[in-house]
Amino acid sequence: MRATLSELGQSLSRNKSMTISLVVTMTVSLLLVSLGLLINSQVNRTEKYFGDKLQVQVNLCTKNSPSTNCIGGVATDDQKAAVKAALNDNPEVKSFDVRTPTDNYERARALLGQSDSGKAQLETLGPDSFPESYFVTLKDAQKYDGVVSQLSGMDGVGNVNSLKKLLGPLFDILRNMKWASWGIAGLLVLAAILQVSNTIRMTAFARRREIGIMRLVGASSWHIQLPFVLESLLAALISATLAAAALVGFMYVVVYGYLRDTLGTLTTWVGWREAGLAIGGTTLLALLLALIPTLVMTRKYLDV
DSSP states (O other), X not given: OHHXXXXXXXXXXXXXXXXXXXHHHHHHHHHHHHXXXXXXXXXXXXXXXXXXXXXXXXXXXXXXXXXXXXXXSSOOHHHHHHHHHHHHHOTTEEEEEEEOHHXXXXXXXXXXXXXXHXXXXXXXXXXXXXXXXXXXXXXXXXXXXXXXXXXXXXXXXXXXEEHHHHHXXXXXXXXXXXXXXXXXXXXXXXXXXXXXXXXXXXHHXXXXXXXXXXXXXXOOHHHHHHHHHHHHHHHHHHHHHHHHHHHHXXXXXXXXXXXXXXXXXXXXXXXXXXXXXXXXXXXXXXXXXXXXXXXXXXXXXXXX
């Protein structure tokens, strides 16, 4: 074992610049992959929060609604029945879900509870401050104008919003960011694989005489491969650690330091659980990037 570690130290010393270059490339690629995983989790969170197929949100009147449809205050049972009948009879409506004031209050708690200012605002509100809402799924997501126009003028309806129109740009931005980060990460992962292969090739060429002697004295293939494998694993672990540290910094500065405070009312943002899963996935990827190319290339170049 001491001899193996000695060989590892000598190899790292000889290939210092190559190792540093490999670590930098792998760190950037792993960070981009982890950001892609984090953004994917955010897309899933946002779609789950708003509902990716709920195209129109109908909010009934509350006691404080400013709409001219709400002169009588909170929507009555007859007005609710009329709205439901209009939705059931409308040929453009596929289905709709009812969300009670308590449901809306709990969702507001999940959003506003992400920041101190939101928590303070929530203290003045109760379930009775929120409307009963109908979330309507359309047969054709592009044809929401007719439903909006019909329901907006009905008594008991506070307002009608198209979630597709409101949230479409957000989903587009998140998805484009995810694919962009994964695309660049894929190129860098390929570069890392090529760098691992090139490092193994150059190291094997520089040590060809030593390897030949080891073969002659009966050293096993694994004994010869082990320093190369350890070198690649060490570079991978360093890269994974640096990428994880960068992702933790991103969570502190961007997610918890900005998004949750500034845009906390827009959606629920990813947290440490999603960051931990991303770090775990990229660490596993780093180990695979180190082991697979190293084992393949050592079999090829150490066959002396």
